[in-house]
Amino acid sequence: MSDVEIRDDRAGGWLAAFAGDEVVGHIEYFVLEAPARALVPVHTIVEPGHEGQGIAGSLARELYAIAAREGIVVAPLCPYVVKWAAGHPEEAPVADPALLDAAVEWLKAHPGRF
Numbered sequence: 001m002s003d004v005e006i007r008d009d010r011a012g013g014w015l016a017a018f019a020g021d022e023v024v025g026h027i028e029y030f031v032l033e034a035p036a037r038a039l040v041p042v043h044t045i046v047e048p049g050h051e052g053q054g055i056a057g058s059l060a061r062e063l064y065a066i067a068a069r070e071g072i073v074v075a076p077l078c079p080y081v082v083k084w085a086a087g088h089p090e091e092a093p094v095a096d097p098a099l100l101d102a103a104v105e106w107l108k109a110h111p112g113r114f
Contacts, residue, residue, distance in 0.1 A: 004018065004053075004058065005017070005018045006058060008062075008066060010031070013028055013030050014026050014028060015027040015041075015059055015062060015063055015066075017046075017055050017058065017059055024046065024047050025045060025046035025050060025055040025056060025059055026045055027041045027044045027059045027063055027078065028042050028043040028044075029063065030042065030106070030110075030113065030114075032102060032106055034102065035098060035099065036072070036096075036099055037072045038067075038072055038073045038074060038075040038103065039063060039066065039067050039073075039074050039075070040074075040076070040103040040106070041063055041076050041077065041078040041081045042077050042107070043078055043114065044059060044060070044078050056084070057084060060080070060084040060088075061088070064085070064088075065091075073095050073096075074092065074093075074095060075095040075099045075100050075102075075103045076095065077103055077104065077107070
């Protein structure tokens with residue numbers, strides 16, 4: 001996976017893995033502002049032909065690293081990120097259930113977003 005570069009497009013709500021100019025995987029997320037600031041991953045997608053190369057895990061790891069650098073948390077709603085976090089508790093602190101509930105409510109209030 002050394003030839004893959006991960007780029008964050010906060011405004012677009014994407015954390016994308018690039019191989020050259022090609023997007024080979026991405027996490028779609030939004031920033032929750034209340035009750036606390038959090039990154040909320042909703043979908044993780046790895047493009048066909050790129051599965052099994054560790055791209056999704058690298059994206060999840062980088063999302064948690066970004067949150068740690070910013071002093072905020074990740075409130076994962078994406079099933080892949082939830083599973084990844086459970087297997088990497090040293091890198092992925094568990095989000096407060098109230099924060100997860102607020103993220104779900106945000107999604108309900110913005111049905112066309114994802």
